[in-house]
Amino acid sequence: MAQSKGLQEAQLQDISNRVLQLSQADHCRVRINSGWRGYTRVATNRITSAGGSDSISVNITSVFGNRVASVDTNRLQDEDLRQAVRRCEDMARLAPENPEYMAELGPQIYQSNQGYYQSTGELEPQDRARAAALAIEKAKAAEQIAASYMDVRAGTTAVATSGGLFASHASTGVAYTLTSRTPDGLQSGWAGDEASDWNNIESDRVAQDAVRKCRDWRKTGMEPGLYTAILEPTAVGMLMSRMRNAFNQRTADEGRSYFSRPGGGNLIGEALFDDRITITSDPGYRDAETAPFTASGEAVGRQTWINSGSLVDLSRSRFWADKQGQQPLPAPANLIMSGGDDSIAQMIASTERGVLLTRFWYIRGLNPRTISYTGLTRDGTFLIENGRISRPINNFRFNQSLVEMLQNVEMLSPAVRVAASENSSVSSPIVVPAMKVANFNLSSVSDAI
Amino acid sequence: MKLTASSAAGSALTACANPAMLQRTNAFTSAEKTLLLHAIDAARAAGADYADGRIIRTQFEAIGTREQSITQVQSTDSFGINVRALVGGSWGFSATQNLQRDAVAAMAREAVAVARANNEVAPSQTVLAPVEVFPDARWVTPHRIDPFDVGLEEKADLLLRANAEALRVNHIRFAASSILSVKEQRLIATSEGSFVDQTYFRINPAMTITAISDDGSDFQTRGAVVEPAGRGYEYVMGLDLVANAPRWAEEAAMKLQAAPVEPGSWDLVLHPSNLWLTIHESIGHPTELDRALGYEANYAGTSFLYPPEAVLGQTRLGPDFMQFVGNRTEIGGCATTGWDDEAVPAEAWPIIEEGVFVDYQTTREQADWIAQQTGINRSHGCAYGQNWQSMPFQRMPNVSLMPGQQNLSEEDVIAATDHGIFVEGRGSYSIDQQRYNIQFAGQVFWEIKDGKKHRMLRDVAYVGRTPEFWNALDVIGGEDTYFLGASFGDAKGQPGQVNAVSHGCPVSLFRNIDILNTA
Numbered sequence: 013m014a015q016s017k018g019l020q021e022a023q024l025q026d027i028s029n030r031v032l033q034l035s036q037a038d039h040c041r042v043r044i045n046s047g048w049r050g051y052t053r054v055a056t057n058r059i060t061s062a063g064g065s066d067s068i069s070v071n072i073t074s075v076f077g078n079r080v081a082s083v084d085t086n087r088l089q090d091e092d093l094r095q096a097v098r099r100c101e102d103m104a105r106l107a108p109e110n111p112e113y114m115a116e117l118g119p120q121i122y123q124s125n126q127g128y129y130q131s132t133g134e135l136e137p138q139d140r141a142r143a144a145a146l147a148i149e150k151a152k153a154a155e156q157i158a159a160s161y162m163d164v165r166a167g168t169t170a171v172a173t174s175g176g177l178f179a180s181h182a183s184t185g186v187a188y189t190l191t192s193r194t195p196d197g198l199q200s201g202w203a204g205d206e207a208s209d210w211n212n213i214e215s216d217r218v219a220q221d222a223v224r225k226c227r228d229w230r231k232t233g234m235e236p237g238l239y240t241a242i243l244e245p246t247a248v249g250m251l252m253s254r255m256r257n258a259f260n261q262r263t264a265d266e267g268r269s270y271f272s273r274p275g276g277g278n279l280i281g282e283a284l285f286d287d288r289i290t291i292t293s294d295p296g297y298r299d300a301e302t303a304p305f306t307a308s309g310e311a312v313g314r315q316t317w318i319n320s321g322s323l324v325d326l327s328r329s330r331f332w333a334d335k336q337g338q339q340p341l342p343a344p345a346n347l348i349m350s351g352g353d354d355s356i357a358q359m360i361a362s363t364e365r366g367v368l369l370t371r372f373w374y375i376r377g378l379n380p381r382t383i384s385y386t387g388l389t390r391d392g393t394f395l396i397e398n399g400r401i402s403r404p405i406n407n408f409r410f411n412q413s414l415v416e417m418l419q420n421v422e423m424l425s426p427a428v429r430v431a432a433s434e435n436s437s438v439s440s441p442i443v444v445p446a447m448k449v450a451n452f453n454l455s456s457v458s459d460a461i
Numbered sequence: 462m463k464l465t466a467s468s469a470a471g472s473a474l475t476a477c478a479n480p481a482m483l484q485r486t487n488a489f490t491s492a493e494k495t496l497l498l499h500a501i502d503a504a505r506a507a508g509a510d511y512a513d514g515r516i517i518r519t520q521f522e523a524i525g526t527r528e529q530s531i532t533q534v535q536s537t538d539s540f541g542i543n544v545r546a547l548v549g550g551s552w553g554f555s556a557t558q559n560l561q562r563d564a565v566a567a568m569a570r571e572a573v574a575v576a577r578a579n580n581e582v583a584p585s586q587t588v589l590a591p592v593e594v595f596p597d598a599r600w601v602t603p604h605r606i607d608p609f610d611v612g613l614e615e616k617a618d619l620l621l622r623a624n625a626e627a628l629r630v631n632h633i634r635f636a637a638s639s640i641l642s643v644k645e646q647r648l649i650a651t652s653e654g655s656f657v658d659q660t661y662f663r664i665n666p667a668m669t670i671t672a673i674s675d676d677g678s679d680f681q682t683r684g685a686v687v688e689p690a691g692r693g694y695e696y697v698m699g700l701d702l703v704a705n706a707p708r709w710a711e712e713a714a715m716k717l718q719a720a721p722v723e724p725g726s727w728d729l730v731l732h733p734s735n736l737w738l739t740i741h742e743s744i745g746h747p748t749e750l751d752r753a754l755g756y757e758a759n760y761a762g763t764s765f766l767y768p769p770e771a772v773l774g775q776t777r778l779g780p781d782f783m784q785f786v787g788n789r790t791e792i793g794g795c796a797t798t799g800w801d802d803e804a805v806p807a808e809a810w811p812i813i814e815e816g817v818f819v820d821y822q823t824t825r826e827q828a829d830w831i832a833q834q835t836g837i838n839r840s841h842g843c844a845y846g847q848n849w850q851s852m853p854f855q856r857m858p859n860v861s862l863m864p865g866q867q868n869l870s871e872e873d874v875i876a877a878t879d880h881g882i883f884v885e886g887r888g889s890y891s892i893d894q895q896r897y898n899i900q901f902a903g904q905v906f907w908e909i910k911d912g913k914k915h916r917m918l919r920d921v922a923y924v925g926r927t928p929e930f931w932n933a934l935d936v937i938g939g940e941d942t943y944f945l946g947a948s949f950g951d952a953k954g955q956p957g958q959v960n961a962v963s964h965g966c967p968v969s970l971f972r973n974i975d976i977l978n979t980a
Binding site: 049053067085086096141157193197268374375378379381388390407437455456459 | 521530531532533534536538539540541552553556557558572575578582584585613617618621634635676677678679680754757758759760762763765767768850852854889891892894895896897898900902920922924926952954955977979980
């Protein structure tokens with residue numbers, strides 16, 4: 013078997029030990045990220061940029077009492093590391109005390125998972141170029157213009173502490189997205205895919221879907237308003253990736269969140285959403301794996317956040333947990349939303365009047381009290397009438413509370429991993445269903461194509 | 462005198478490098494210079510028709526606080542080398558942090574191999590605009606105090622004192638503040654013989670204050686109180702965070718009691734602390750030429766300013782007095798430089814002249830794409846790569862709205878409306894992928910009644926369509942109301958890269974803009 017990309021466990025341990033031995037602080041923590049990133053980008057039916065780079069970065073945290081500082085460096089010779097440790101210790105000595113600092117962890121027990129796929133780690137520039145060529149070929153055949161991006165990452169990460177903790181994890185990821193447009197700029201379609209395992213990337217399906225969406229979507233006028241909306245999985249994922257940020261107990265306890273209980277405390281245990289909504293995170297979820305530890309070495313396991321519409325728990329830092337007399341709970345590193353049995357075709361067939369949305373763009377927070385966001389539809393927006401797609405329509409801006417959206421669910425498809433990042437880079441894995449929801453607020457028309 | 466783009470370029474808004482500071486710089490050793498030339502030579506020997514490369518060292522230092530606690534003390538130092546190679550008309554790029562000669566040569570050959578492979582899959586034509594050769598160029602961000610020479614204790618003391626002042630105000634429960642300092646050292650070499658050694662300083666002070674209502678049912682924040690800048694630590698000292706913190710805290714507390722805005726049509730008076738971001742999104746981005754021509758279609762989108770031959774010199778975006786300048790020379794600008802990443806000298810040029818769109822932002826490759834329409838065959842010097850791992854491409858210069866010739870004050874502009882809202886500070890912001898549909902909020906909103914600030918409002922967002930929005934510009938303030946807002950996080954490209962950029966503008970009045978209530 014070929015060696016995986018990034019530093020191997022023995023090398024990670026060697027660097028960690030070198031730093032820890034150089035340390036003269038009360039406590040020290042070392043984090044290492046190493047790996048390779050390759051990419052191929054297409055625009056105007058040609059490859060406009062492609063490249064790759066290896067990188068290793070070492071993050072050192074030095075602690076004297078409650079005085080803490082961190083240094084990142086990518087220089088790894090002995091003298092470089094020595095200088096980085098000294099600089100970090102100098103900074104820590106000068107830093108004011110941090111009353112929220114929690115002592116470094118000792119050895120922990122971690123869930124084991126295999127997030128590294130050789131199929132991805134061994135991907136060559138020619139493989140990426142072939143996917144690009146396929147997209148260009150299909151776009152040209154349809155008299156369209158392709159713009160695509162493939163982002164490939166493979167590497168390892170590790171954390172070690174002066175308390176004897178050491179953890180490492182290897183992972184891979186691929187994100188592939190394609191926008192196909194007509195030369196007159198009046199039609200556009202998008203499709204994408206994301207996986208840890210290259211074998212699960214459907215580059216042919218992506219090319220077909222983007223070209224088909226572009227062919228079908230030439231906008232006709234439509235008024236803004238409250239619509240029954242069928243959100244394809246990517247659209248759901250782009251919103252739900254924001255939902256993760258709200259799962260924080262401290263902001264809830266401090267009165268700064270939707271999950272704040274009026275008068276103090278939080279809403280853990282309350283039924284807040286449609287009872288079909290279940291949200292978990294799980295570092296071992298197949299093809300959506302994440303490291304089973306945090307940057308400070310805390311163990312991360314499978315966690316349910318919302319169960320059948322009820323808030324089960326919120327993440328707590330070690331400081332906040334200690335203050336509240338609770339166990340710490342790391343924030344979700346991926347997001348897995350349970351799906352249902354309905355297909356998008358069934359959702360369309362069941363809809364008298366509504367819209368079908370492909371994906372969103374420029375999503376920004378509006379109001380944390382209602383977890384509401386604004387953003388725009390993009391690259392495939394259609395009107396549904398009497399159980400059928402009746403015509404392509406203009407894009408819209410939405411102003412929507414995610415709380416209300418999760419209360420207004422009507423149908424769910426099986427969940428799939430999606431390319432949920434707006435810039436199409438490999439991101440924290442998001443696994444979500446397509447969703448049919450009532451009263452989705454499309455607040456104004458966007459002329460963009 | 463009418464303040465046009467060309468006159469602005471020669472005005473006090475333009476930077477001049479301080480020769481004394483240039484002599485202080487010695488960012489790179491002769492060994493590093495030799496190594497970069499070795500990389501360029503290796504690329505040429507491997508068959509590159511053209512190659513350029515950079516050795517880049519990026520240093521960050523961040524100190525963060527909340528209330529009376531330190532939340533972050535972090536320093537980052539990243540150093541590496543890259544090569545961009547042109548074979549036929551296709552680019553290839555490679556980068557490494559391994560500075561051994563053999564590894565650097567292998568990296569350069571890899572860039573050429575990728576370029577060759579790309580050209581075989583999809584052959585392209587690339588014409589690089591001519592540029593003077595600068596064999597020994599140097600530039601440093603004008604500054605008095607290197608932020609990295611200022612102790613952490615001093616920075617922490619400043620932030621904790623500012624937090625303490627904010628926390629004295631009734632209803633204020635949380636106060637967070639931070640200072641992010643950036644130093645970028647760049648050595649650029651081209652196979653045409655240019656050699657440029659530059660050091661950028663940027664600094665981003667920030668503060669967010671949160672007020673909670675008595676019964677805990679509501680909270681309001683006041684953030685974006687100050688702007689990042691391309692300056693030294695003297696900029697932070699001049700902001701007087703400690704003296705101003707109580708005022709920002711009072712504003713946060715007042716937002717708890719502020720009246721909900723009545724949706725509808727209002728005149729808007731936008732303070733530069735709010736308007737700069739609207740400029741960034743609705744003028745800065747749509748005038749990026751690569752975006753307009755489809756190079757960002759899969760991510761950042763395209764532009765309503767397309768096709769070039771139909772819009773250049775023809776599309777009216779505002780009144781006759783509206784002048785926008787692309788400017789990589791403006792003092793204090795985050796995108797201000799001596800030369801760009803292709804060793805093209807910095808310049809200022811008109812983008813919108815007398816209300817009409819006249820030019821895009823360009824790199825060497827792009828100048829040729831519109832030379833027939835603009836009559837300009839030089840690059841405007843807009844190439845930038847985020848760090849040593851990043852391939853340079855077209856990034857936004859400082860794009861600024863020139864102040865009005867009547868030299869109106871903020872009060873004069875406010876007095877020009879009977880039914881308006883005065884908006885300070887950037888808030889939530891979102892715009893579609895062709896830059897038509899805008900929706901922007903802010904930090905502090907004051908109802909204007911009969912030409913005067915009347916009472917505070919809350920939950921305000923203004924919406925519109927870019928061409929109509931800018932054509933609704935009716936009154937602008939003078940040079941005394943002009944200042945630069947900025948972002949360190951202008952995102953574009955795949956892989957995504959961030960760019961730091963500033964936008965200057967005066968206080969400005971827009972007529973009859975749609976207002977939403979975002980509660």
